[in-house]
Every structure is written in C-alpha cells, then in structure tokens.
Amino acid sequence: MAGLFPDASGECRLLDAGAGIGSLSSAFLERCLKGNLTFASIRLKSFEIDSVIHEELRHALSQYNDLPRFSFEIIESDFIESAVNAIQFREYDFTHAILNPPYKKIGSHSRERLLLREVTIETVNLYSAFVALALALTAPGGQIVAIIPRSFCNGPYYRPFREFMLENAAIRHIHLFDSRNKAFRDDAVLQENIIIRLERDGITGPVTVSTSTDDTFSDLATNEYPFERIVFPDDREQFIHVPTSREKDSVRLSPSICHNLNDLGIQVSTGPVVDFRMKAHLRTMPEPGTVPLLYPGHFSGIKSTWPIEGMKKPNAILRNYDTEKWLYQNSFYCVVRRFSSKEEKRRIVASVVEPDAFGDASMLGFENHLNIFHENKNGLPEALALGLAIYLNTSAVDEHFRRFNGHTQVNATDLRQLRYPSRDILTALGNWALQQVELTESAIEAMLKTMTE
The missing domain is CATH 3.90.220 (Adenine-n6-DNA-methyltransferase TaqI; Chain A, domain 2)
Known part of the structure; x- marks a missing residue:
C-alpha cells in the first residue's frame, strides 16, 4: 500500500483514519526514511478511537522522529464526527491518506448516517464512509490508498458512494487478491478485498490493475486499462469492473449480446x-x-x-x-x-x-x-x-x-x-x-x- 504512492516534494500532510497500532503509517514513514518518498516535512494525524492501543501506536510512530520536520498527533475522537466537523469548518487539507477502515453496516437512521448527510455523503458501511470523508478532507491532487472490501463496486446500495468517489477522484490503481482465503486467512473474509489508489480531483485516465494470489505478492501481475473498461460510459449504475487479464470481455464486445x-x-x-x-x-x-x-x-x-x-x-x-x-x-x-x-x-x-x-x-x-x-x-x-x-x-x-x-x-x-x-x-x-x-x-x-x- 505504501509503495503505491507516487513520489512528491514539499509538505506531506498524512491522514491515517482507524490507525490501529500504526502499521500503515509506519510503512509510509519507512518509505520516507529510505528516501523513496522525499518530503520537506511530514505532519501525521492518526485517528484511533481505542485508547487501549494508543501507547503501542505512539511507540510505533516515535521510531521515525529522526525524519526531518516530522510530527504526529494521535486523535482519540470518533473519526466520522471529527471529519464532518472539519469539513464544515475547512480545518484539514491532507495531501496523503492511507486507510484500513473498519467494516460495519450503518443503518439509515443511525447517528453515523445523520452525520454523513450533513456533508452530503450517503453510504451504508463504515469503510465507504471513511474513504468518502478522506476524499472530502484531501487537497486537490492528494493521494488516497485504502484496503477495502470490493462490495462497493456494484449493487444499488453503494451507488451514491460510487458517484461521490468518481465525481471527486480519479482511480489510478486497483490491486486484487485472487484468493480471499490466503490473503485474509486470519479474518474469515466473506468477500474480496482490494487495494485502491485515488487521486483527488484527478483527470480520468488509464487505470493500473494488479493481481496477486495472496499477500506475499510473489506472482504479482500488472496491466493498464483505459478507464472505459473500468466504468462503462453507458452504465447508469456506474459499476466498477476489475479486469484480470488482457483478454477482451466477450459478453461486452459481442454485437449480438446487447440486450437488457x-x-x-x-x-x-x-x-x-x-x-x-x-x-x-x-x-x-x-x-x-x-x-x-x-x-x-x-x-x-x-x-x-x-x-x-x-x-x-x-x-x-x-x-x-x-x-x-x-x-x-x-x-x-x-x-x-x-x-x-x-x-x-x-x-x-x-x-x-x-x-x-x-x-x-x-x-x-x-x-x-x-x-x-x-x-x-x-x-x-x-x-x-x-x-x-x-x-x-x-x-x-x-x-x-x-x-x-x-x-x-x-x-x-x-x-x-x-x-x-x-x-x-x-x-x-x-x-x-x-x-x-x-x-x-x-x-x-x-x-x-x-x-x-
């Protein structure tokens, strides 16, 4: 995930929402330490509502105090509530975000849904809410990398989220794990997870799609596709397709298979x-x-x-x-x-x-x-x-x-x-x-x- 961020200069304002023990932030900072990402300064905001793991999170992030002009802040408050307030008062302006958000359905009359509607975000799960809020908090050209379930790619419930995402960002990279059981064997995952990189206000263009069997990435394969093969221009639902080979889609391309x-x-x-x-x-x-x-x-x-x-x-x-x-x-x-x-x-x-x-x-x-x-x-x-x-x-x-x-x-x-x-x-x-x-x-x-x- 950290390796998907393109190099950039200047100030890095990094968001890690649902930071846990800091694994994702640490991976990002490790790239900075090795010179793969070269920033003049790095300011990190880590949102983690579970105070029990704050000490471990603080210890992990403190390992990077030798980075030039590096500072971090651990925020215990609810990310959704904090983000909504920040959007309304335009407090944050992140350049980068790295996310492994929680997965949980949110009811149509829940506190979370009511908060999200205050900033015109309509979605049904915490993970898509976190991604949408991160987008809203990111400056133009900002980069967001998230590991999330693939369920948002289709279905009517996630259509408002797809519309919000595609209106506010360009998809730059999608990584798909061929095996749920191997990549997420400890989590009893019932659906595919993907890693996605988005660019805030980016101009739509080719999308890189990579695949691997599991989290070792030993058989990593990468292809590039025009955006029209990811989201079909005539699809009102804006389903997101993830091709896994260069072969053409015979159903989509057959002139006789054209009826609804x-x-x-x-x-x-x-x-x-x-x-x-x-x-x-x-x-x-x-x-x-x-x-x-x-x-x-x-x-x-x-x-x-x-x-x-x-x-x-x-x-x-x-x-x-x-x-x-x-x-x-x-x-x-x-x-x-x-x-x-x-x-x-x-x-x-x-x-x-x-x-x-x-x-x-x-x-x-x-x-x-x-x-x-x-x-x-x-x-x-x-x-x-x-x-x-x-x-x-x-x-x-x-x-x-x-x-x-x-x-x-x-x-x-x-x-x-x-x-x-x-x-x-x-x-x-x-x-x-x-x-x-x-x-x-x-x-x-x-x-x-x-x-x-």
Whole structure:
C-alpha cells in the first residue's frame, strides 16, 4: 500500500483514519526514511478511537522522529464526527491518506448516517464512509490508498458512494487478491478485498490493475486499462469492473449480446418468501393445503429435485390469505442462486423450474435465496427459460460477472446489469438444447458462438 504512492516534494500532510497500532503509517514513514518518498516535512494525524492501543501506536510512530520536520498527533475522537466537523469548518487539507477502515453496516437512521448527510455523503458501511470523508478532507491532487472490501463496486446500495468517489477522484490503481482465503486467512473474509489508489480531483485516465494470489505478492501481475473498461460510459449504475487479464470481455464486445431484460420482456426478482418471518406457514414435507417451497438446495445443475426428505429446510408452504401474495403460478422459470463465492467454478448458477416436477400444484413459493426470471410474475416459455439458464451458466458470462462482482451475493440488480442475446436467440438456444441427448460445456459454447456471431 505504501509503495503505491507516487513520489512528491514539499509538505506531506498524512491522514491515517482507524490507525490501529500504526502499521500503515509506519510503512509510509519507512518509505520516507529510505528516501523513496522525499518530503520537506511530514505532519501525521492518526485517528484511533481505542485508547487501549494508543501507547503501542505512539511507540510505533516515535521510531521515525529522526525524519526531518516530522510530527504526529494521535486523535482519540470518533473519526466520522471529527471529519464532518472539519469539513464544515475547512480545518484539514491532507495531501496523503492511507486507510484500513473498519467494516460495519450503518443503518439509515443511525447517528453515523445523520452525520454523513450533513456533508452530503450517503453510504451504508463504515469503510465507504471513511474513504468518502478522506476524499472530502484531501487537497486537490492528494493521494488516497485504502484496503477495502470490493462490495462497493456494484449493487444499488453503494451507488451514491460510487458517484461521490468518481465525481471527486480519479482511480489510478486497483490491486486484487485472487484468493480471499490466503490473503485474509486470519479474518474469515466473506468477500474480496482490494487495494485502491485515488487521486483527488484527478483527470480520468488509464487505470493500473494488479493481481496477486495472496499477500506475499510473489506472482504479482500488472496491466493498464483505459478507464472505459473500468466504468462503462453507458452504465447508469456506474459499476466498477476489475479486469484480470488482457483478454477482451466477450459478453461486452459481442454485437449480438446487447440486450437488457426490458428488451427481452423479462423481469428478475428476489424470492419473496423470507422463511424466518413465515415460520408458522412452513411445513417440512408437503401436506394438504400446501404448495412447493423452493430453496437453492432443491436445484442441482440445471434441474430441480422436489421434495427432498431429510432436508434441513422445509419443502412446502401453506397456501392461505397470508401467503398468497408471495406465490407464483406453477410454470417454467429460470432461477439463479443469490449466494456464491469466487472459489466456485461458476459465480452465476442458473437452473430451470419445470412445472411437471411438482405434480398438480398450481402455485410455487420461492425462498429469498433465489432470484427468479419471470414475465410479470408469470412463467416463461420452456425454450426461453432453458436458453436463458444455459446462457447464464456459460464461462463467458462467468468471466464478465467476476469483473464487477467481488462479494458472495448475486443480486437481482447485478442480473439486470448483464447483457443478453435477443429473446429469439435465447429461445433458439433452448430449442436446440431440448433436442440434445447430452449437453456438454464445449457444445454449448460452440452453439452460442455460432448463434451470436
């Protein structure tokens, strides 16, 4: 992280928010000590709310008192409150910031959210709040390096933060760890973390993207990409894509894969049955008065199996006044699991709901861990549902999806952002699949390529 800062002269005014025991500040100061960063003076402000570790933090920073004109201040107060006050009174003007901020969701009516709104920052997590505040406190041309979860790169909740960041800074460098388990093995990390360097008020330009398997950086690989490959010009959501190879994005670049779900006349929704809220209506196995309730566990590959005896989740839900509005007509649908990890072979796992699998059931329940493709809450034609599932399971879609999704969720918003072949092509792909005795990955890839060229 310290090595990402470009050399600069003059005065360095350094911010370390959430400083802990001073590891990041020490790394930065070590570069200064070795002459890799040459400043006439360095003034450091370390925010650390936990007074228990202040002595250790002070000891770490004191090791650099031999640096010319170096001074530091340890501030125990809440960084969000202090930063908001400083922004309002224009007290700070940092040239550099190095951050490993805390990760914690902040509620829409929490004290933190109310404080952030006073300086027109809207975000849902402490880590993005810290980065946004650091940006607001940094002088034009200032450099910010932070290690943060990749979850801000996509999804509707982080859109205001993305807009704030891209409006106030240029992305200069992104480092991606290929393995969550190795780089963050002590932290039980559930999503990818990245290191990002931002330049306050910088002119948008090429972005350096580096990757390594883990924190040893022994296999570091670096490429440079035009900004248009990081944030697509026509993307209103401003998703941030992180390419990991020089290879072109075949989904993005195919002229035939250019449709959104509105073009196809299809919607995608999150399964409406939240089981812990509807416990009284759930049944372990089907019985009179119930309809099938489908979980991700009912799907293996492209097919479904229902009911499953001994399954930890219920197989059925009562159909009554309280549940009726959450149910779908029994028909063909394409469903996608909402949770997957980057270590899985495919991030998007799509299956087909076949109405014959549920006997004479007229309605179906879909649990909240599934996304459902439908037409105004009605089913899809069989060939379209199958073609859609096959397309979503391709390696091309998987590669495209991994460029902007770095957490464990596959949300409906993400699926709306994807590009699709036309409805006719998807239907033709499904009809072709129905005629095959066996569907192999190579045959599917070849047929899709033929249909979309």
